[in-house]
Amino acid sequence: GGIITQTPKFLIGQEGQKLTLKCQQNFNHDTMYWYRQDSGKGLRLIYYSITENDLQKGDLSEGYDASREKKSSFSLTVTSAQKNEMAVFLCASSRDWGSAETLYFGSGTRLTVL
């Protein structure tokens, strides 16, 4: 078995602040993802990384940067937090790009911007 660890669990920021969310997985999976979930809505893909040193934009990449530092970790940066923004950011990993059936999610980072 394995686990995906997201830090921090709760993140409170100020408008305009640059904020970084971290994700670690010990599945030895190649592919990692960042999704955003707004209240009452489904998840939307922000960035994904097919393998180490790869970065791909998802449908919601504007306002975000990502970094795949090593195979086990994938970070997401909110470049300028928007006032009143509230969302949950979920990290996921899969064995490889063609194995959606092996998708696992972390518990999320809850962002509040004051």
Added chain:
Amino acid sequence: GQQVQQSPASLVLQEGENAELQCNFSTSLNSMQWFYQRPEGSLVSLFYNPSGTKQSGRLTSTTVIKERRSSLHISSSQITDSGTYLCAMDGPGANTGKLTFGHGTILRVHP
């Protein structure tokens, strides 16, 4: 673009009742999955179900690809079934983790 419609948006059951959750897709799809989101936020995959029927305990998923729909049946609901159920599609194209999600069905099971 791709859209995933889930119904109902919310559902309240008495413990022991059955539930039927629906998912409809606006475009052709390669595969779909059902996820359960716990109240504290973590997601767990219930079924990866490209087509046909799959069962796991009290849960049954049926996907009809050519009709672009899938259903999740929960029998004899329990309080611990409470949470949000999300369906997601992949495709058309390769089987990837680049999923399009529905908005979810919020289930509350009362004693």
